[in-house]
Amino acid sequence: MRLLQRSLISYIVYSIIIVLIAIPIFYLIINKMFLNDVDEALRQTRGQLVSQLAEADKQTIQRWNDPSGNIKIIPVNKFSEEENIRTISLYDSMTNEKEDFRRLTSVVSINGGYYRMSIRQSLVDSEDLSQGIVTTQIILLTVLLAGLILLTLWQSKKVWKPFYTTLDQLRQFELDKHPAVHLNKTNIREFDELNKAIMQLTDRNNHVYIQQKEFTANAAHELQTPLAAMQAKLELMMQEKNLSEDQVKHIQSLSQSVTRMTRLNKGLLLLAKIENNQFRDVQQIDTGMIIKRVIQQSTSHIQMKHLQVVESYRPTIIHSNPDLTDILITNLINNAILHTPAGGNMEITSGNGKVEIRNSGKPLPFPAENLFYRFQKGNHPKASEGNGLGLAIAKQICNTCHFDIAYRYEDGYHVFTLRFQNHG
Amino acid sequence: MKLLVIEDEEALAESIVSYLKGEQYICECAADFASAREKLELHNYDCILLDITLPDGNGLKLLEELKKNKQHDGVIIISARDSLDDKILGLQSGADDYLTKPFHLAELGARIASVIRRRNFSGDNMLKINEITIDLLAKNVKINQELLDLTPTEYDLLLFLASNKNKVVSKNAIAMHILGDEAEWMMQFDVIYAHIKNLKKKLISAGCGNYIHSRYGMGYILEG
Numbered sequence: 001m002r003l004l005q006r007s008l009i010s011y012i013v014y015s016i017i018i019v020l021i022a023i024p025i026f027y028l029i030i031n032k033m034f035l036n037d038v039d040e041a042l043r044q045t046r047g048q049l050v051s052q053l054a055e056a057d058k059q060t061i062q063r064w065n066d067p068s069g070n071i072k073i074i075p076v077n078k079f080s081e082e083e084n085i086r087t088i089s090l091y092d093s094m095t096n097e098k099e100d101f102r103r104l105t106s107v108v109s110i111n112g113g114y115y116r117m118s119i120r121q122s123l124v125d126s127e128d129l130s131q132g133i134v135t136t137q138i139i140l141l142t143v144l145l146a147g148l149i150l151l152t153l154w155q156s157k158k159v160w161k162p163f164y165t166t167l168d169q170l171r172q173f174e175l176d177k178h179p180a181v182h183l184n185k186t187n188i189r190e191f192d193e194l195n196k197a198i199m200q201l202t203d204r205n206n207h208v209y210i211q212q213k214e215f216t217a218n219a220a221h222e223l224q225t226p227l228a229a230m231q232a233k234l235e236l237m238m239q240e241k242n243l244s245e246d247q248v249k250h251i252q253s254l255s256q257s258v259t260r261m262t263r264l265n266k267g268l269l270l271l272a273k274i275e276n277n278q279f280r281d282v283q284q285i286d287t288g289m290i291i292k293r294v295i296q297q298s299t300s301h302i303q304m305k306h307l308q309v310v311e312s313y314r315p316t317i318i319h320s321n322p323d324l325t326d327i328l329i330t331n332l333i334n335n336a337i338l339h340t341p342a343g344g345n346m347e348i349t350s351g352n353g354k355v356e357i358r359n360s361g362k363p364l365p366f367p368a369e370n371l372f373y374r375f376q377k378g379n380h381p382k383a384s385e386g387n388g389l390g391l392a393i394a395k396q397i398c399n400t401c402h403f404d405i406a407y408r409y410e411d412g413y414h415v416f417t418l419r420f421q422n423h424g
Numbered sequence: 425m426k427l428l429v430i431e432d433e434e435a436l437a438e439s440i441v442s443y444l445k446g447e448q449y450i451c452e453c454a455a456d457f458a459s460a461r462e463k464l465e466l467h468n469y470d471c472i473l474l475d476i477t478l479p480d481g482n483g484l485k486l487l488e489e490l491k492k493n494k495q496h497d498g499v500i501i502i503s504a505r506d507s508l509d510d511k512i513l514g515l516q517s518g519a520d521d522y523l524t525k526p527f528h529l530a531e532l533g534a535r536i537a538s539v540i541r542r543r544n545f546s547g548d549n550m551l552k553i554n555e556i557t558i559d560l561l562a563k564n565v566k567i568n569q570e571l572l573d574l575t576p577t578e579y580d581l582l583l584f585l586a587s588n589k590n591k592v593v594s595k596n597a598i599a600m601h602i603l604g605d606e607a608e609w610m611m612q613f614d615v616i617y618a619h620i621k622n623l624k625k626k627l628i629s630a631g632c633g634n635y636i637h638s639r640y641g642m643g644y645i646l647e648g
Contacts, residue, residue, distance in 0.1 A: 224504035225433045228526035232439030235529040238592040238642055239443070248640040255642070259596050262526050269506065278507065300615045323508075 162186035217272035267389035288313035314351035457481030528597035534587040585646040
């Protein structure tokens with residue numbers, strides 16, 4: 001439920017209750033006042049009649065009984081103080097419906113005789129009046145209520161606009177893309193405070209993120225020189241004559257570790273560079289050409305592992321950074337070569353803005369969604385090969401270049417699919 | 425041949441010097457910008473190994489000064505910076521080569537040899553080891569004046585080993601040299617082994633002595 005709906009609903013409920021209570025009360029009050037008026041008028045008429053007929057004889061008085069029946073004067077024997085005033089319903093033959101009247105009945109003494117005098121007055125007018133008043137009232141209240149709702153809607157749309165602007169900016173906020181969220185002043189204190197807090201938060205996050213990123217890059221960078229020194233020392237040791245078997249073993253295992261560290265470091269540096277957007281240049285690239293070249297370069301490994309490689313490519317021209325696209329395709333193909341068991345099959349197809357690399361092999365020993373994470377290595381017999389960063393780099397490149405990369409396992413094949421948007 | 429190693433990491437500078445000396449090289453070291461500048465003003469070198477990030481200055485400045493003073497020393501930049509921009513900047517500033525740390529000493533040895541040969545205006549572009557003659561311009565190899573048919577990889581391999589004559593060159597260094605980035609992915613030493621085997625076979629059947637030997641299974645050495 002939206003905030004606006006919530007406040008509006010309570011407004012509407014309150015208004016409806018008030019209207020429902022007010023309308024009958026109002027009607028009753030108006031009616032009562034009107035009846036009082038009518039009663040007063042009837043009494044006045046009675047007083048006037050009595051004073052007019054003060055000298056009249058019986059016949060004259062009888063004549064006052066007019067055919068409309070509005071006034072009736074009937075002689076009675078005894079006087080009574082009792083005064084009867086009430087509303088009666090009478091059938092009107094003219095309009096063919098019942099009509100309400102107010103009738104005052106009392107015993108008066110005229111010229112020494114006693115008469116029961118009934119005076120009545122139609123209440124049709126009064127009903128019209130009170131109905132009119134009530135109708136007006138309802139219309140008024142409805143207009144008021146509708147106005148209130150519309151005004152609230154309009155107002156809140158205006159008032160909440162900065163909120164939605166903020167929300168929009170936050171939705172677009174990406175830690176690694178936009179430097180930080182910038183929000184304008186709104187003239188509403190609550191929103192200004194919210195915006196300030198958000199800007200501080202995003203600034204802080206950004207700062208921490210950049211520091212983190214720089215740390216990785218700097219650490220990898222700073223490792224290059226000590227690695228070079230280690231590598232050099234190892235090579236010097238190899239020059240020694242008369243090395244014992246044990247010494248050779250140590251040198252070899254050290255050398256392997258240094259090589260792995262070097263590769264890892266290179267991978268981390270490359271990741272940092274991609275994340276830092278250092279590859280901006282965009283050119284026309286034919287992915288088919290890259291595939292051809294990578295396969296040619298890897299011929300010796302493909303032959304060594306006795307892999308069957310089936311290639312089919314139609315030229316697929318995309319617009320992207322050549323270095324990144326090259327690294328991406330190289331990584332994916334080399335990853336496939338690395339993980340295909342000896343004597344296995346590979347299929348590489350390119351065309352229609354799509355590159356698909358399939359290689360035979362056992363299913364992943366870990367969940368597929370972890371495939372593109374850093375250092376996610378399978379229980380590969382030669383886990384020392386590859387640096388555990390190849391697919392993380394591929395994923396990062398896809399993020400940067402807006403390519404779509406997907407993995408699936410079907411019929412004993414690992415399938416990587418690359419989709420390009422800017423192909424032609 | 426005089427070399428100057430400008431490198432602030434002492435362990436690395438030391439290793440470079442002890443790897444290179446003994447052959448035809450005489451090495452001097454400078455650990456910072458000031459001492460490097462002083463040495464450069466006083467002497468000429470055949471090749472300078474230059475680290476760009478020095479504690480008290482940018483190595484590229486030294487390079488600029490060298491070029492301004494019309495000193496034609498060969499320069500190889502050895503740097504931890506591995507971006508293409510850094511490499512282009514270094515080479516545009518007049519360096520002959522750019523080597524990213526970490527590197528193999530064998531690779532460095534080969535690059536130094538190549539720079540010095542290119543700087544050598546005597547026109548002698550032949551590398552001779554006993555009966556082996558490598559023509560660096562024509563990129564061919566002759567054994568006792570007989571042309572040897574080698575694949576480009578085998579030629580590279582022979583030149584690499586010859587440039588590091590009498591040194592054990594590790595299999596890693598060879599893999600990196602002839603496979604390049606591909607070696608990052610696969611440590612298939614079988615590939616190296618196959619190339620070495622073929623090269624040796626061709627050399628011996630051409631009547632050449634058996635100079636290439638495996639050393640402790642770590643690497644190979646060309647003795648001559």
